[in-house]
Structures are given as C-alpha cells and as structure tokens.
Amino acid sequence: MSLTTLIICVTVGISLYGFSNAEFQQKCLMNPYSIERRKEYYRFISSGFIHNGYVHLIFNMLTFYFFAPFVCEWYFVGSFGLAMGYAYFLILYLGGILVSDIPTFLRYKNYPHYNSLGASGGVSSVVLSSVIYNPLNEIYIYGVLPVPGFILGAVYIIYSYYYSKGSDDNINHSAHLYGALYGVVFSILVKPSALPAFFEQIANWKLFS
Numbered sequence: 001m002s003l004t005t006l007i008i009c010v011t012v013g014i015s016l017y018g019f020s021n022a023e024f025q026q027k028c029l030m031n032p033y034s035i036e037r038r039k040e041y042y043r044f045i046s047s048g049f050i051h052n053g054y055v056h057l058i059f060n061m062l063t064f065y066f067f068a069p070f071v072c073e074w075y076f077v078g079s080f081g082l083a084m085g086y087a088y089f090l091i092l093y094l095g096g097i098l099v100s101d102i103p104t105f106l107r108y109k110n111y112p113h114y115n116s117l118g119a120s121g122g123v124s125s126v127v128l129s130s131v132i133y134n135p136l137n138e139i140y141i142y143g144v145l146p147v148p149g150f151i152l153g154a155v156y157i158i159y160s161y162y163y164s165k166g167s168d169d170n171i172n173h174s175a176h177l178y179g180a181l182y183g184v185v186f187s188i189l190v191k192p193s194a195l196p197a198f199f200e201q202i203a204n205w206k207l208f209s
Helices: 003-020 022-028 032-038 043-049 054-079 081-108 120-133 149-163 174-190 194-204
Strands: 138-141 145-148
Touching (some): 003 022, 003 043, 022 043, 032 081, 043 081, 054 081, 054 120, 081 120, 120 174, 120 194, 138 149, 145 149, 174 194
Antiparallel strands (some): 138 145
C-alpha cells in the first residue's frame, strides 16, 4: 500500500467514524479555546482527519489523490529515496495541517464556540508542492480533460480564498491559503533549485503545443 493510499484510507476511516459519533468528532475538532485553556494540542493534527460531511471529505481526498502521486514520485524516486521520501512527504502533509491551523488558533483562542475541521491545510500543501515541482504535469478532469497542474492549483487557491470569506460551515477554508503557502516554502527549502525551474517551465509553456 502506497503512503498516499494509506493517508486516504486513514482519513476516510476516521472521518466516517466521526460522522456516526458526534462525541468523538467533537473531541477532534480544531477548537482554539480548548487548546489554549486545556492544552489539548493534539487538536492541531486530529482536526485534519475529520470532515464536515461526504462532499467535504470527497473533495479533499480526490484533490489529494490527483496531486500527491507527483510529489511522492519526486521525493521517493527522483531525489531522496524511499526512507527520506517518506519523511519529507509526511512533514509536508502533517506540517501543512499543523501550520495552517496556527493562524486560526491565534485568532480564535478566546472564542470557546469556534470550531473548524478538515484536511485542507495538508491537502493544499501537497497541491502547491506538486505545482512547484511539476507545474506542467497534466491532471485529467473527469478522466478526459487534461489541465496543467499549475492552472488547477491556481483555481484551487482562488476557490479557497472565496470560501474563506464569511463561511459558517466549520470548514477552515483559510487553512487552504496557509497550507498552500507552507507547501511552497517547504518545497523550496527542500530543493531551492525548484523555484527557478518552476518559472522556466511556466515561461516555456504554450496553450497549444
């Protein structure tokens, strides 16, 4: 079983259990007040493995499924080998969940009724890492329409920004933005030469080649 598949299976399993067990889901939520007052730091990570319904879960896991293999291939095969590849990929994904929740924590730590959830931060970090390393890799929408990764990545961030304004569905839409930023910074720190290579590939891209 690949690491990508394992993460999807674990996330789906925990999310489905949370759908049927409200108490469990409540304990996993990103609740900044509980972290600040009760020191429940695990919520920084646990909130990334639960979701607000099937649509939210499917959207995040499909996005992860489409983009993660490119990052996995780059880490595992192209650059670091299996052992270091696993380590870097987990730091990228779990770090994205953690880092993207920090602004939320700082903003809402005195608001006991604020909650958020979702793997958005981790997924966004993988999306933008894939775009940095492989901007021209084509993702097939509905299996038939090829779209370069950097275009889909841009659409994903625009979508996230739009829904981060005034949403009251407990989905931490702003985490998409912070997770994306983390993914870019982490990817460049791991491989500084990826940034000029990214711009070179974009500059040479043609809509109709």
